[in-house]
Amino acid sequence: MQKKTCAKILLIVTIYSALTACFVFFFMIDQLTAFIKGRTTVSQRLESADILQFPTLIFCMNPATKLSVSKKYGFKTYRDKFNVEVNNSYLDDRFNELSYILNRDYVITSTVDDDMKLKEGLNIISELRGPDKFNFNVEPIRTYYHGTCTKIEPNFEVTRVPLRFELEVTINDNIVELDDKPKYINLHFTSNKTWIGLTDYIFPQLTPPSEDISFQQEFTNFILREEEKYFDEGVENNRKCLHDYLILSRNCTFKCNTLSYGDLPTCKTIAQLKCMKGTGFGTEYNDCYKTPKASTYKVDRVENPYHVDINESSTKLYIGTWSRIKEIQEEVPLLSPQDFIGSIGGSLGMFFGFSFSATLLSCIEKFLNKVDRLTC
Secondary structure: OHHHHHHHHHHHHHHHHHHHHHHHHHHHHHHHHHHHHOOEEEEEEEEEOOOEOOOEEEEEEEOOOOHHHHHHHOOOOOOHHHHOOOOOOOHHHHHHHHOOOEOOOEEEEEHHHOOEEOOOEEEEEEOOOOOOEEEEEEEEEEOOOOOEEEEEEEOOOEOOOOEEEEEEEEEOOOOOOHHHOOOEEEEEEEOOOOOOHHHHOOOOOOOOOEEEEEOOEOEEEEEEEEEEEEOOOOOOOHHHHHHHHHHHHOOOOOOOEOOOOOOOOEOOOHHHHHHHHOOOOOHHHHHOOOOOEEEEEEEEEEEOOOOEOOOOOEEEEEEEEOOOEEEEEEEEEOOOHHHHHHHHHHHHHHHHOHHHHHHHHHHHHHHHHHHHHHHO
């Protein structure tokens, strides 16, 4: 009888130990890892919105720099403009000379407003086939890969649809070198939160859509649908974050910047720029590009391939939104503390619940009785 009791206890301990090992190995480790590392998932839904955000449009030329100016300074790659010093020349001046500048090298006009040329600062643009006018702020931005681009940022919210604008981009006649004429426009559909990532091309959370438009194309239609995304981390003021990072992390006599993500003065020399770059930028720098909430856009492109402009110096763009439906995407923890406790508790119940334990003990008892009869 004592042997039977010992065998029963040993068998129960062995089985429960095996169950515990299976529980930990196949379930608990994954759940605990997901909880500790803060793994996230994305919830999605569609909703009809009363207020929409019109995109911040970034116009960049492609190629980004003028070939004749690159040859003049002996630049062979786009990195050279940030790394090669040139005597009797300021970095700031070379950057301007290399880049395509609004109203110097090209113009953007609102065709609805009698071909009004957009200028730096506030611009009031009429909608296409509608009675209203809307405020846009135009600003040049310096980028690492795209040279100087033009940012057109809306100062309004969309409260009705459809809403469309007609813009025309034209290369000025002062660009006489054929190799200096850009072949395409890189049009980036960003938001007031995500455009700043284009300066250094750092997008830790989402990459805004972009389209290449040939100057051979007479016109192109872009129909947009907003997607609103929420993230579990980010900063509210990206420019201030980058500004503070450069101020606090660099021990330079002259604090400066070359790209358009801070309020520092422009670096004049390569030596000044290299001091500000230091040995590189850390994770804190990349974190400044994160935002807790941002809009991106689904872009449908419609163009007529038979309408080709042999002039190759201008193209029209129709940009607008037609629907109130927008997609909401929210980054949420894969396991909240309540979910983690409930998941572990539920699984423990499955492995070691009363009904399971009772069945297991009954089977062990029958097995030992059968063994006992066979040995007698």
